[in-house]
Amino acid sequence: xxxxxxxxxxxxxxxxxxxxxxxxxxxxxxxxxxxxxxxxxxxxxxxxxxxxxxxxxxxxxxxxxxxxxxxxxxxxxx
Numbered sequence: 001x002x003x004x005x006x007x008x009x010x011x012x013x014x015x016x017x018x019x020x021x022x023x024x025x026x027x028x029x030x031x032x033x034x035x036x037x038x039x040x041x042x043x044x045x046x047x048x049x050x051x052x053x054x055x056x057x058x059x060x061x062x063x064x065x066x067x068x069x070x071x072x073x074x075x076x077x078x
Contacts, residue, residue, distance in 0.1 A: 020065050027069055046073045 021029070030049050031041060039045050050070045057063040 020061060023065075023069055023072070026065065027072075030069075043073055 030046060030053075034041055034045055034049060047070055050066050050073070054063050054066045054070075057066060
């Protein structure tokens with residue numbers, strides 16, 4: 001029998017921290033949106049999409065989340 005998820009009521013930043021998707025989930029969503037739009041998957045398009053998300057983010061936590069993803073995209077292996 002499947003487990004039922006218990007509803008949790010949170011407010012403010014606790015809500016955002018509890019419900020921000022993981023980096024992998026966010027990046028997956030961005031990749032799917034780019035490919036669905038027929039765009040090439042490259043650093044330039046990933047950064048452009050993530051910067052758009054930064055500009056439209058509703059909180060500092062969300063903005064930090066997207067900025068961390070931009071850092072990951074631009075990071076170079078030495």
